[in-house]
Amino acid sequence: MERINLNNVAAFVVVARERSFTRAAAQLGLSQSSLSHTISALEAKLGMRLLTRTTRGVSPTEAGERLLATVGPYCEGIEAELASLSEDRDKPAGTVRISSHDHAVRTILWPKLSRLLPAYPDLKIEFSIHYGLIDIVAERFDAGVRVGDQVAKDMIAMRISSDFHMTVVGSPSYFSTREVPAVPQDLTEHNCINLRLPTHGGLYAWEFEKDGQELNVHVQGQVVLNTSPEIVTAAMEGYGLAYVPQDVADRHIAAGNLVQVLDDWRPTYPGYHLYYPSRRNASPAFLLVLDALRLRA
Numbered sequence: 001m002e003r004i005n006l007n008n009v010a011a012f013v014v015v016a017r018e019r020s021f022t023r024a025a026a027q028l029g030l031s032q033s034s035l036s037h038t039i040s041a042l043e044a045k046l047g048m049r050l051l052t053r054t055t056r057g058v059s060p061t062e063a064g065e066r067l068l069a070t071v072g073p074y075c076e077g078i079e080a081e082l083a084s085l086s087e088d089r090d091k092p093a094g095t096v097r098i099s100s101h102d103h104a105v106r107t108i109l110w111p112k113l114s115r116l117l118p119a120y121p122d123l124k125i126e127f128s129i130h131y132g133l134i135d136i137v138a139e140r141f142d143a144g145v146r147v148g149d150q151v152a153k154d155m156i157a158m159r160i161s162s163d164f165h166m167t168v169v170g171s172p173s174y175f176s177t178r179e180v181p182a183v184p185q186d187l188t189e190h191n192c193i194n195l196r197l198p199t200h201g202g203l204y205a206w207e208f209e210k211d212g213q214e215l216n217v218h219v220q221g222q223v224v225l226n227t228s229p230e231i232v233t234a235a236m237e238g239y240g241l242a243y244v245p246q247d248v249a250d251r252h253i254a255a256g257n258l259v260q261v262l263d264d265w266r267p268t269y270p271g272y273h274l275y276y277p278s279r280r281n282a283s284p285a286f287l288l289v290l291d292a293l294r295l296r297a
Contacts, residue, residue, distance in 0.1 A: 008042040009067075012050060013075045015039060016060045016068045092285040093122035099136055100145035102129045102227050103245050104272045108161050109145065112292050123285050131197055131226065137277055142286055148270035155275040160293045165246040165266045166207070169258040173238040180261050181241075184208045184217045191240040192219035196226050206243045209267040219243075232258075271295075 015024040015035065025035045043050050050064035060068055100109060105127050113125050128141070136144040151157045168187070181187055187206065195204040203224065205216040221240045225231050228244055235242035236257045246266070252258040274293055282290075 004042070004045055008038050008045075009071055010075055011035060011038045012042055012064075013068060013072050015051065015058060016064055017072070019058050021058060091122070092116075092120045092283075092288045094283060094285045095124040095126055096143070096283075096285050096289050097126045097128065097141045098143050098145060098274075098289075099128050099130045099134060099139065099141045101131060102229065103248065104145045104161070105129065106229075107245075107247060108272060109293070113289060116288060116292055120285075120288065123288070125289070129227065131195070136275075143274050143276040143289075145272050145274050148273045151273050151275045155277060157273040157275045158290065158293070159271055159295045160274050161272040161295060163268050163271045165268055166243060167246045167249055167260055167266050168206070168241055168243055168262045169235055169249045169253065169260050170241040171236050171238045171257065172259055174235075174240065175259055180259075184215050184262060184265055187217050187219050187241065190219070190221075192221040193231050193234050193240045193242045194219060194221055194224040195228075195231060195243070196224050204243075207267050208262070208265040210265045214267075215265075 011024070011028060011030075014027055015021060018024045018027070021032045021035055025032045028035065030038070039051060046063075048063045049061050050067060052059050052061055098109065109127060116123060117125070130144075133146070133150060134141075134144070136142075145160070148157070148159065168181070174191075178190065179186075181190060184206070192206075196202070197204050203218070205218050208215045208217065219241075223234050223239050225234065228248060231242045232244055232248060232252065234240065235244075236252060241261075249258055249260065253260050274290070276286075
């Protein structure tokens with residue numbers, strides 16, 4: 001049998017329920033003649049009569065009653081679900097998945113988005129920590145967070161933080177037996193805590209800048225980690241020098257647990273950006289997240 005037009009079946013259900021072409025046509029927004037033609041086409045396709053038409057009205061045949069009993073509940077379920085979706089279209093609900101560095105999660109995403117949760121109990125936020133550049137579409141993320149110069153050109157990007165600095169720090173106990181580096185090249189003589197980048201499997205080269213001069217240094221050390229909190233902890237425990245965001249180091253510097261070096265070589269990064277593929281049909285939950293994260297002057 002050829003495929004049945006489900007719109008015709010849905011039209012039959014309305015006529016069978018209403019037992020009137022007039023009332024059914026008004027519900028469906030069709031003319032009575034067009035609706036009658038639709039039902040006749042369905043009956044012809046099935047090879048059986050579904051409705052008995054009289055001057056007093058319309059009633060389902062035995063086959064029509066059977067079809068109504070079978071497909072009617074499905075139509076009701078679809079109508080109910082569509083009505084529910086319509087009611088929820090302006091209500092922030094569902095899960096928003098974001099791929100990000102742990103630094104951005106701790107300093108920007110969590111402080112801002114956690115405030116939304118009490119007011120929107122149907123909203124769920126999922127963070128996934130990634131240091132590499134992943135395909136957020138293929139991995140089914142709603143958005144990603146990276147520094148501005150790492151955002152793909154085909155993505156929509158929205159700045160969520162101001163520019164920030166990276167700095168080199170070490171513990172007082174570490175410097176008790178070693179000289180303080182005067183220039184980035186001196187780091188090759190130090191025990192440094194490396195960050196491994198998962199995308200390429202390589203170690204991150206520490207970046208420096210001074211008076212327009214840019215310099216990358218490949219450091220060596222006994223410890224390799226892949227998240228900044230653990231790197232900071234290892235540095236405070238004296239296992240080597242660490243290259244971390246300035247705002248992460250500041251409180252430990254103020255507490256005397258870390259010492260900052262090479263301050264005049266600190267590079268500036270262009271701030272974090274939230275990026276995503278399209279604004280079309282964005283959910284209320286995602287629009288709520290965008291508004292909460294938008295950097296305001």
